[in-house]
Amino acid sequence: MGYGEGEKDIYGVDVTPRPSFLSLPGPDFNNDGVVTPEEASRQFGQSQEFTSSPVVTYSDGSNEFDTLVGSAGQDNFFLGGTSVNGRGFFTGSTTFYQGEGVALIQNFDPSDGDTIKLIIGSSDFDFDIAEGELGATILVENDPIAIVEGYESSQLTPIEEDFLFYREVTFV
Numbered sequence: 001m002g003y004g005e006g007e008k009d010i011y012g013v014d015v016t017p018r019p020s021f022l023s024l025p026g027p028d029f030n031n032d033g034v035v036t037p038e039e040a041s042r043q044f045g046q047s048q049e050f051t052s053s054p055v056v057t058y059s060d061g062s063n064e065f066d067t068l069v070g071s072a073g074q075d076n077f078f079l080g081g082t083s084v085n086g087r088g089f090f091t092g093s094t095t096f097y098q099g100e101g102v103a104l105i106q107n108f109d110p111s112d113g114d115t116i117k118l119i120i121g122s123s124d125f126d127f128d129i130a131e132g133e134l135g136a137t138i139l140v141e142n143d144p145i146a147i148v149e150g151y152e153s154s155q156l157t158p159i160e161e162d163f164l165f166y167r168e169v170t171f172v
Helices: 037-044 050-054
Strands: 008-011 064-069 074-079 080-084 092-097 101-106 115-120 127-131 135-141 143-149 160-164 167-171
Touching: 008 064, 092 135, 115 135, 115 143, 127 160
Parallel strands: 008 074, 064 101, 074 115, 101 143
Antiparallel strands: 080 092, 115 167, 127 135, 135 143, 160 167
16 A cells, blocks of 8 residues: 555544543443444444544644645545543534634545545534535534535535434535
8 A cells, every 4th residue: 555545534633542432341232252333332322433533632623724635545534523531421522623714625535435524513503515716615503614625515415413412414
């Protein structure tokens, strides 16, 4: 594999790993001695991404203008995150780039399996996709969060998933 090839998670903000549900004692539904992301998801009602993605510790992207660049292979662009405490309990969610600041996403290619994951802290908040000068613009409550360079809004397909305390929107 060349430089940058393979599956990558791309964040435009400072992140640090957090404990995974997989490292906690949990529901081994098929009794094989391993708690898979699917089993943890079933137990806690969370997505696989929730069990393995990092949390924001220093920045939520506010007042930042970042360029997130994909490369060959699958890229997962994250526009938000969730956090858990040391015991695995949900403690919050953050939508990156709210207020001043925006992420410019380059080299997004759904045919490579690329995704854009948007976390919205409340199911009451609305998101939208609008046309912009550089490409499709992802908005939360009419606030631009990200621009997908070279794409029109009609080319992004949102897949919504509601959780107890937040909503996850995956664009493909």
